[in-house]
Amino acid sequence: MNSWAIQQHPSTPDQARPPAPAAAPALGRDLHLDLTVRRTAGLGLRAALEDALREATADGSLAPGTRLPSSRALAADLDIARNTVAEAYAQLAAEGWLVSRQGSGTTVADRAPTRRPGPVPRPAPEAAIRYDFRPGRPDLDLFPRAAWLAATRRALARAPRDALGYSTSLGRYESRRALADYLGRVRGVRADPERILLCSGFAQGLALLGAELHARGTGPVAVESYGLRVHRELLEAAGPTTVPLPVDADGARTDLLPTDGTSAVLLTPAHQFPTGTPLHPARRAAALDWARATGGLVIEDDYDGEFRYDRQPVGAMQALDPERVVYAGTASKSLAPGLRLGWLVLPEDLVAPLAARKARADGQSSVLEQLALAELIESGGYDRQVRRARLHYRRRRDRLVAALATAAPRVQVSGIAAGLHALLRLPAGRTSEPDLQEQALQQGLALDVLSRFRHPLAEPDGLPPSLVIGFGTPPEHAFQRGLDVLGELLAANC
Known part of the structure; x- marks a missing residue:
């Protein structure tokens, strides 16, 4: 078996090459082409080249x-006759794989035939969702x-x-310095750049902490008896088991923290998820007293602390004891989850171990995003974005409350002084949470129910059936109609 592997490289320096038209995927002379031509017994060179090009087109290596490359360039790379390449191009153009135009070269056809059709993918359930009111997602x-x-x-x-x-692995110093200044100014965090670890969102930070x-x-x-299941799964995948801490109208019952070996507690003190209540000052003090007495650690998830509407800011717990509290923040709500920008402000004894774990996990987070965030913070753009988002979400919250007051006055709305979601407590004895969720989905409305966030080991707590409604996700053009559908659903069932 003979094989040739060709890689077409630029023949001119970057600064001398004219820019490609925006619509063209790549110019032939600039194309880096990995193509293997295999010649077996009974298969001529031209036929082998045709097979290689068909394969690359069919599997998507050569996109429509x-x-x-020109026939001359490809022939030179393969060290074969130019006519062989020209004939192969012509044959594939006749079959519909390629398109050849005088003066425009040869391109992969927009709708090239498929040699090995696979199963037709089934539509994802997301395709049926027209109004997405699930919590935890920004606009x-x-x-x-x-x-x-x-x-x-x-x-x-x-x-x-x-x-x-x-x-x-801690992240660029410029970014950590900008974050330290911002967190101290806005959230009251006592942050030293040397104690900040930049990570791929809170998820990675929590996994690193759990492993340590x-x-x-x-x-x-x-963990709070109501919270995100993915956070429990991340901790448990890293090694520690999780035990539920009851939640009531004053937040997590930190006065009930066990003193017989529990190593840490994960809290959402500024805005408990999903009930929406802030942690009472006495409960904050109890958590810190527990940490000092037992050598335990408080993990403070400040997932939406910047978004408050009807109350004064609730400062970070970390400021009360930086050596016993890990402060965790993220740009997922203020900017976008896809940036994967998160940070941990660490006690001194955790800096080196977590930096080492981050280095083993992925080396470092993307530097360009880190530096862009620093520039945005230092220019004032991040503050402007937060203010803009806060006003936007406040207006959405007000529209949600007004719509429900008209359509379903028996539904109690709570947890709305801050954040991007609301808790809707349903009247007793009416439609169950699962039934209501299923009815909503049939109308293209996605929402969550309180029971989905309950720890599987949590004791019965008497909280009424409730919906957890996120008002950040729906695009503006669908928001009002989504509110109408939600109001009609609740009016019919409550």
Whole structure:
């Protein structure tokens, strides 16, 4: 068996090459083409080349619209006759795989035939959702594209040479310094840049913490009896088991924290998820007293602490004892989850161990996003974005409350002084949570129910059936109609 592997490289330096038209996927002379031509017994060279090109087109290696190298260039790379390449191109054009136009070269056909049709994918359930009121998701239309692009350009222009190389797993110092200033100013966090770890969202930060706690041989982690299942799963996958801590109208019952080996407690003190209540000052004090007495750790998930409407800001717990509290924040709500920007403000004894774990996990988070965030913060753009988002979500919250007051006055709305979701307590003895959720889905309305967030080991607590409604996700054009559908659903069942 003979084989040739070709890789077409630019023949001119980047600065001399004219820019490609925006609509063209790639110019033939600029195309980096990985193609293996296998010639077996009974198969001529031209036929082998045709098979290789068909295979690359069928499996998507050569995307529709891609311009191929000229026959002269491809022949030179393969060290074969130009006519062989020209004839192969002509044959594939006749079969519909390629398109050849005089003066425009040869491109992959927009609708090239498929050699090995696979099963038709089944539509995802998401396709049936027209009004997405699930919590924990921001309005992606609010992402400040122009400001982020400008910050990225400035960051690239100012970045030192070493910024594009391998860096400390803690993250770029410029970004940690900007975050330390911002968190101290806005959330009251006592942050030193040397104690900030930048990570891929809160999920990675929690997984790193869980692994370190497990490695130290400590006990289970207490979590609020209502919270995100994924957080429990991340901790348990890292090693520690989780035990539920009851939640009531004053937040988590930190006065009930066990003193017989529990190593840490995960709290959402500014805005408990999903009930929406802030942690009472006495409960904050109880959590810190427990941590000092037992050597335990408080993990403070400040997932939406910047979004408050009818109350004064609730400062971060971390400021009360930076050596016993890990402060965790993220840009997922203020900017977008897809950026994967999160941070941990760590006690001194956790900095080195978690930096080492981050280094083993993925080396470092993307430097460009880190530097762009720093530029956005230092230019004031991040503050402007938060204010803009806060006003937007407050208006949405007010529209939700007004719509429900008219359509379903028996439904009690709570947890709305801050954040991006509301708790809707249903009248007793009416439709069950699962039935209501199913009815909603049949009308294209996605929402969550309180019981879905309950820890499987939590004791009965007497909380009434409730819906958890996120008002951040629906795009503006669908928001009002979504409110109408939600109101009609509740009116018919409550």
